[in-house]
Amino acid sequence: MSAGADLREVRDAVADLLADRVSPEVLEAAERDGWAAGVWEPLHAGGFTTVGVPESAGGAGGSVAEACAVLEAAGAAAAPVPVAETGLLAGRLLASAGLALPDGALTTGTGDVRLRDGSLAGRLARVPWASASSRIAVLADGPDGVVVAVVDPAAARISAGHNLAGEPRESVDLDGVVPETTAPAPADARDLLARRGSLARAAQIAGAARRVLEVTVTYTGERVQFGRPVSKFPAVADHLVRLAEQAEMAAMAARSAAVGAGPDGEPAELDVAAASAVASEAAGLVAAAAHQATGAMGVTREFSLGVLTRRLWSWRDEWGGERAWSTRLGHTLAAGGPEALWPTISRGVRV
Amino acid sequence: MIFDPTPLSADEEKLREEVRAFLADTLPDGFRPGLGLGGRHDPEFTRTLAKRGWVGMSIPTRYGGAGASTVRRFVVIEELLAAGAPIAAHWIAERQSAPAFLRFGTEEQREWFLPRIAAGECWFSLGMSEPDAGSDLASVRTAATRVDGGWRVTGTKVWTTNAHLNHFAAMLCRTTPQGEGDRHAGLSQLIVDLSDEDVHVSPIPLIDGEEHVNEVVLDGVFVPDERVLGEVGQGWAQVTAELAHERSGPDRYLSVLGLYRAFLDVHGRVPDDVRAAAIGRIGAQMWTIRQLSLAVARALDEGEAPAVEASLVKDIGTTFEQQVVETLRDAAGGEIDPGGPTMFDVLLAECVLNAPTWTLRGGTTEVLRGIAAKALTRGAR
Numbered sequence: 001m002s003a004g005a006d007l008r009e010v011r012d013a014v015a016d017l018l019a020d021r022v023s024p025e026v027l028e029a030a031e032r033d034g035w036a037a038g039v040w041e042p043l044h045a046g047g048f049t050t051v052g053v054p055e056s057a058g059g060a061g062g063s064v065a066e067a068c069a070v071l072e073a074a075g076a077a078a079a080p081v082p083v084a085e086t087g088l089l090a091g092r093l094l095a096s097a098g099l100a101l102p103d104g105a106l107t108t109g110t111g112d113v114r115l116r117d118g119s120l121a122g123r124l125a126r127v128p129w130a131s132a133s134s135r136i137a138v139l140a141d142g143p144d145g146v147v148v149a150v151v152d153p154a155a156a157r158i159s160a161g162h163n164l165a166g167e168p169r170e171s172v173d174l175d176g177v178v179p180e181t182t183a184p185a186p187a188d189a190r191d192l193l194a195r196r197g198s199l200a201r202a203a204q205i206a207g208a209a210r211r212v213l214e215v216t217v218t219y220t221g222e223r224v225q226f227g228r229p230v231s232k233f234p235a236v237a238d239h240l241v242r243l244a245e246q247a248e249m250a251a252m253a254a255r256s257a258a259v260g261a262g263p264d265g266e267p268a269e270l271d272v273a274a275a276s277a278v279a280s281e282a283a284g285l286v287a288a289a290a291h292q293a294t295g296a297m298g299v300t301r302e303f304s305l306g307v308l309t310r311r312l313w314s315w316r317d318e319w320g321g322e323r324a325w326s327t328r329l330g331h332t333l334a335a336g337g338p339e340a341l342w343p344t345i346s347r348g349v350r351v
Numbered sequence: 352m353i354f355d356p357t358p359l360s361a362d363e364e365k366l367r368e369e370v371r372a373f374l375a376d377t378l379p380d381g382f383r384p385g386l387g388l389g390g391r392h393d394p395e396f397t398r399t400l401a402k403r404g405w406v407g408m409s410i411p412t413r414y415g416g417a418g419a420s421t422v423r424r425f426v427v428i429e430e431l432l433a434a435g436a437p438i439a440a441h442w443i444a445e446r447q448s449a450p451a452f453l454r455f456g457t458e459e460q461r462e463w464f465l466p467r468i469a470a471g472e473c474w475f476s477l478g479m480s481e482p483d484a485g486s487d488l489a490s491v492r493t494a495a496t497r498v499d500g501g502w503r504v505t506g507t508k509v510w511t512t513n514a515h516l517n518h519f520a521a522m523l524c525r526t527t528p529q530g531e532g533d534r535h536a537g538l539s540q541l542i543v544d545l546s547d548e549d550v551h552v553s554p555i556p557l558i559d560g561e562e563h564v565n566e567v568v569l570d571g572v573f574v575p576d577e578r579v580l581g582e583v584g585q586g587w588a589q590v591t592a593e594l595a596h597e598r599s600g601p602d603r604y605l606s607v608l609g610l611y612r613a614f615l616d617v618h619g620r621v622p623d624d625v626r627a628a629a630i631g632r633i634g635a636q637m638w639t640i641r642q643l644s645l646a647v648a649r650a651l652d653e654g655e656a657p658a659v660e661a662s663l664v665k666d667i668g669t670t671f672e673q674q675v676v677e678t679l680r681d682a683a684g685g686e687i688d689p690g691g692p693t694m695f696d697v698l699l700a701e702c703v704l705n706a707p708t709w710t711l712r713g714g715t716t717e718v719l720r721g722i723a724a725k726a727l728t729r730g731a732r
Binding site: 004007008210213217220221229231232234237238240241242244245247248249251252253255256259260273274275277278281322323325326327328329330331332333334337338341342343344345346348349350 | 353354355356357358359367371429433608611612613615616619620621622624626627628629630631632634635636637638639640641642643645646660663664666667717720721723724727728
């Protein structure tokens with residue numbers, strides 16, 4: 001019954017691994033250089049970057065829930081490396097097309113890309129760590145349907161870009177690029193990639209939100225004004241409680257969608273829509289409450305909150321924000337009609 | 352602590368289907384759902400439900416119950432609340448009183464009360480709040496004075512839901528006058544027979560025009576020793592234990608399900624994107640809060656006492672319920688018409704008038720957040 005214990009172990013293992021490796025200096029350097037080898041190498045060597053990719057494809061194996069457990073811990077640590085992209089996104093996409101994983105960091109993105117006569121046309125927008133990755137997995141429309149194309153970033157024209165956290169989000173121009181390999185993708189590959197992308201961000205948000213709570217509780221417990229810790233003032237304590245509530249919401253939503261995918265399956269569309277709607281909304285509420293509670297110190301570059309809140313503000317919109325997912329979910333619930341509403345919501349987690 | 356989601360077993364899902372089928376058979380077509388735990392007081396329904404074994408489920412079989420887990424009871428009450436079933440007659444008896452008898456009652460009390468509760472024949476009200484003791488419950492003044500063979504109780508209780516219909520209430524009383532020391536000391540729970548001639552019940556009409564909450568004047572009512580619940584002087588600990596366990600149940604997010612369903616029926620058949628976003632957001636939140644509530648129930652079954660989490664979940668749930676009313680009102684557009692032609696019209700009017708109580712009953716938002724904050728900041732100087 002309790003898959004929870006296994007997932008806790010995964011989260012703890014990654015948290016332990018990252019504990020001393022993601023320092024403020026490492027984060028500053030990562031924003032400057034676009035890469036953090038000292039964070040990536042141990043994660044990759046430990047097999048954590050390909051959890052959720054079948055062993056047969058060269059991954060570490062494991063379920064979507066285990067992959068999300070890794071991402072939660074990585075999110076909590078603000079690990080500035082493409083863990084989600086390498087495993088759950090590009091890795092699983094390649095595996096679904098029967099392709100073996102190239103070594104190193106992988107990434108993928110969305111965009112209107114075609115494959116004609118062996119070369120690609122189109123561009124991918126805001127691809128995480130495109131130039132730092134060893135390969136980009138590209139979903140393209142081929143003459144006979146959707147294909148996965150493996151591209152060496154050195155062959156593409158990449159223009160720089162970042163999210164609010166200084167994580168690379170680059171534009172990848174693929175016009176005329178000849179992929180190293182292509183393979184037919186499952187017909188629903190685009191949809192599944194978007195689901196996993198959004199679920200990955202929800203898991204990262206859940207982790208970061210949890211850490212924001214810890215940072216904020218600690219700081220408000222130490223900061224003394226009017227002769228006592230500011231956390232003792234009910235108005236400040238109220239921020240802490242709402243922060244804790246939203247951290248619970250984000251985590252339960254993300255974990256429910258992840259566990260609902262089962263040991264071998266993909267996350268259900270309704271579950272991802274719900275998880276993303278909840279986690280993306282929670283991200284903004286968590287950040288706002290934490291900054292209000294920590295005052296001016298919280299918004300300094302020096303303090304440990306900003307690396308987390310800048311990620312929350314970014315991740316919540318990547319692969320679709322709360323309105324996009326709510327709207328999609330709402331149309332689906334409406335189409336089911338009033339009688340199906342409660343049975344759908346109470347379907348809960350099936351494993 | 353952040354929970355992992357808990358799935359329901361096949362057996363638990365089967366129980367859900369049984370309850371769903373029963374409700375489809377029992378509730379009439381066009382049934383106007385009650386607002387969750389505000390469902391109507393219907394002794395006939397309660398007895399019918401009891402015959403199926405779904406009242407007082409967590410009462411052990413030797414006392415006439417089903418000896419079911421917290422999660423199985425969760426499944427049943429979730430379906431009852433989702434349907435807006437008329438559960439008021441047995442609600443407090445089964446949620447609050449039966450567990451209290453099990454934890455604190457004498458063997459005689461268990462043997463007398465529990466089978467009656469499980470049969471749907473013995474209904475309880477809560478006897479906590481007083482005119483000067485709301486959130487500050489320890490300041491109750493209702494006094495119990497020692498007399499031969501029992502206690503004589505004098506005082507006034509307020510907000511006593513359905514005291515005019517129910518049989519008993521566990522009244523929180525002062526059995527020792529408040530001294531200088533611990534103000535939580537000297538409190539006890541006494542079971543008062545509401546039909547006693549020294550008990551005077553009068554309604555307190557609320558802004559929705561309903562008269563289901565009451566003032567209860569205890570005018571020297573005699574309570575025999577065998578009707579003391581738990582230990583004399585331990586009332587505070589007993590009451591807080593009761594509250595903590597019952598805070599995070601499905602009653603905290605399902606008050607609005609009937610309204611939500613009616614919105615879909617009336618305004619959401621082919622929604623525009625604005626309405627779809629409203630429907631989706633509510634669905635996403637409810638799905639998540641339900642998993643949180645279920646996780647608390649599972650944790651209780653596993654012997655944990657997640658009191659702080661229960662407070663958080665109640666706060667999340669009741670705040671959500673109020674937001675739902677506003678979101679759907681706004682998405683529907685137009686004026687609120689209590690006499691309107693649709694189920695959505697009448698339920699919206701009822702919800703708007705009732706919603707303020709959702710974040711008051713069972714501990715106000717402010718009290719709950721105070722409890723949670725204390726736990727979160729433990730360690731701060």
